[in-house]
Amino acid sequence: MRLGPNDARGQGDRRQEKASAVATSVKVHGEAASRSTVAGTTMTNVTHLECSACATHHAAGQLHNLCTVCGKPLLVRYDLARASRSLTRDSLKSRRADMWRYREVMPVENDANIVSLGEGWTPLLHARRLGAAVGMTELMIKDESLNPTQSFKARGMSAAVSMALELGARKLAAPSAGNAGGALAAYAAAAGIEAHIFMPRDTPRANVVECEQTGAHVTLIDGLITDCGKEIARRKDAEGWFDVSTLKEPYRVEGKKTLGYELAEQLGWRLPQVIVYPTGGGTGLVGMWKAFSEMEAMGWIGPERPRMISVQAAGCAPIVRAFEAGATHADEFPNAATVASGLRVPKAIGDFLILDALRASGGAAVAVSDEELLAAVGEIGRREGLFVAPEGAACLPAIRKLLERGEIERDEQVVLFNTGAGIKYIEAMR
Ligand SMILES: Cc1ncc(COP(=O)(O)O)c(C=O)c1O
Ligand SMILES: [Zn+2]
Numbered sequence: 546m547r548l549g550p551n552d553a554r555g556q557g558d559r560r561q562e563k564a565s566a567v568a569t570s571v572k573v574h575g576e577a578a579s580r581s582t583v584a585g586t587t588m589t590n591v592t593h594l595e596c597s598a599c600a601t602h603h604a605a606g607q608l609h610n611l612c613t614v615c616g617k618p619l620l621v622r623y624d625l626a627r628a629s630r631s632l633t634r635d636s637l638k639s640r641r642a643d644m645w646r647y648r649e650v651m652p653v654e655n656d657a658n659i660v661s662l663g664e665g666w667t668p669l670l671h672a673r674r675l676g677a678a679v680g681m682t683e684l685m686i687k688d689e690s691l692n693p694t695q696s697f698k699a700r701g702m703s704a705a706v707s708m709a710l711e712l713g714a715r716k717l718a719a720p721s722a723g724n725a726g727g728a729l730a731a732y733a734a735a736a737g738i739e740a741h742i743f744m745p746r747d748t749p750r751a752n753v754v755e756c757e758q759t760g761a762h763v764t765l766i767d768g769l770i771t772d773c774g775k776e777i778a779r780r781k782d783a784e785g786w787f788d789v790s791t792l793k794e795p796y797r798v799e800g801k802k803t804l805g806y807e808l809a810e811q812l813g814w815r816l817p818q819v820i821v822y823p824t825g826g827g828t829g830l831v832g833m834w835k836a837f838s839e840m841e842a843m844g845w846i847g848p849e850r851p852r853m854i855s856v857q858a859a860g861c862a863p864i865v866r867a868f869e870a871g872a873t874h875a876d877e878f879p880n881a882a883t884v885a886s887g888l889r890v891p892k893a894i895g896d897f898l899i900l901d902a903l904r905a906s907g908g909a910a911v912a913v914s915d916e917e918l919l920a921a922v923g924e925i926g927r928r929e930g931l932f933v934a935p936e937g938a939a940c941l942p943a944i945r946k947l948l949e950r951g952e953i954e955r956d957e958q959v960v961l962f963n964t965g966a967g968i969k970y971i972e973a974m975r
Contacts, residue, residue, distance in 0.1 A: 589654045590628040594619040594795055597898055606654070608712045610793050611894075618792040618895055620835065621652050621799055629843040634814060642666040644700055644803035650839055651704065652799050658711040660736045662693035664703045665803050669811040672961070675928040679945055683958040685817065687808065688931060689965065694755065696934070696965035697804065698728035701828055704800030705789045706732035714787035715739065720773030722825060722886045723752030724934075724965050729789065730761035741786055743773035748886055751969040769881055771892055791826040792895040798832045805836025808960065809846060816851050819959040821944055823936040824855040824864055824910075825890035827899035829962070834902040851960075853908040855899060856943040858883030858915060861891055864899055868910035873897055884915050884973040885935040887964065909952055917942035922967055922974065935970055937963030 594603040598617035632649035640646035644665025668688050676684030689697035718741040726742040733740035740761040756763045766773050822830050840846045855864050860883040867875035875896040921938035940961040947953040
């Protein structure tokens with residue numbers, strides 16, 4: 546079952562909407578390339594950026610990385626009362642079928658700068674057969690593999706590249722476990738700007754090839770994503786690169802937060818009871834948590850929140866360790882290793898934000914072995930017909946563990962996030 550903007554709306558209509566969103570994006574790109582001559586619409590309700598740790602305000606309308614006072618991530622703040630005058634739950638019924646439908650709570654000033662390839666508005670599937678196999682009635686899968694470049698990273702990069710274009714950055718750099726690189730390469734190409742991508746040498750080959758084929762400058766590093774980040778930090782000033790590392794620039798979260806808006810909309814303006822999310826840098830989790838606050842401030846939802854569950858691989862589980870130790874920050878995880886390359890993030894700059902959301906929601910953090918998550922790829926495939934990324938598959942053994950521990954009830958509505966496509970990881974499937 547697919548839940549659309551109106552439940553009655555069928556798949557044919559959805560495809561049509563996607564097609565018209567693509568047509569719009571072609572027009573948008575044309576305008577972006579010559580935007581000085583195009584009078585675009587001004588629509589942002591951004592008031593300022595706020596440090597997530599020390600609350601210092603930073604001016605909107607200029608490029609930012611981390612807070613200049615304390616070095617922590619910045620979050621975008623909006624005049625939500627103003628946004629909600631035109632962005633109403635009703636108004637959404639006739640909007641474009643991508644993440645830019647939430648236009649008033651997106652950071653771009655001028656429509657002409659939106660770089661879109663049709664990201665977002667992905668299916669929310671009722672996984673009946675998989676649910677029955679684990680003894681659950683309301684297991685849902687949010688299938689993010691249907692995004693451009695086949696992962697949820699498209700949302701963050703669409704927002705970040707649009708803002709980079711608007712604020713004048715022309716050379717972007719990011720470390721990537723794979724999927725973020727592919728998304729950055731694609732959106733930079735669509736914007737006509739440079740992408741410099743640093744990936745661990747053992748990143749799945751599909752990710753490397755797609756970056757090359759979409760025109761990015763790719764450097765493979767003997768090390769982890771954190772080493773890739775260090776290399777960018779070392780070279781960026783001399784090279785004139787703007788660093789779009791996750792949570793080190795404020796707009797990828799704005800793209801990812803649309804996951805939260807979309808989930809509420811697809812469920813008829815309710816939130817599920819549990820969200821199970823594979824966590825590396827945690828941008829999606831932090832983004833959804835932010836979306837819930839924004840929606841509550843606009844009067845769309847109440848104060849109830851889903852229990853947020855972070856899933857990590859046992860070979861790289863810094864958040865799980867910190868959660869279990871009761872710590873507010875996570876130490877770097879030594880000798881990080883897992884086939885779920887997106888989860889091989891030994892140290893996340895937003896660690897305290899992830900841990901806050903897990904605790905405030907009454908959630909948990911769960912580690913699963915590579916053996917368990919690889920077996921889950923095949924099980925989800927056989928039972929639901931979805932060839933999911935190992936990161937998304939990791940949610941299944943995590944759900945089983947939580948059922949056993951009595952932390953999830955069998956009749957609760959639980960959303961499993963499939964963040965990417967299994968086809969990119971064929972080396973790992975033996
Ligand atoms: C398929 C997939 N899932 C999950 C993640 C982790 O995402 P996040 O950094 O938002 O925690 C990644 C990151 O690379 C990924 O590629
Ligand atoms: Zn600060």
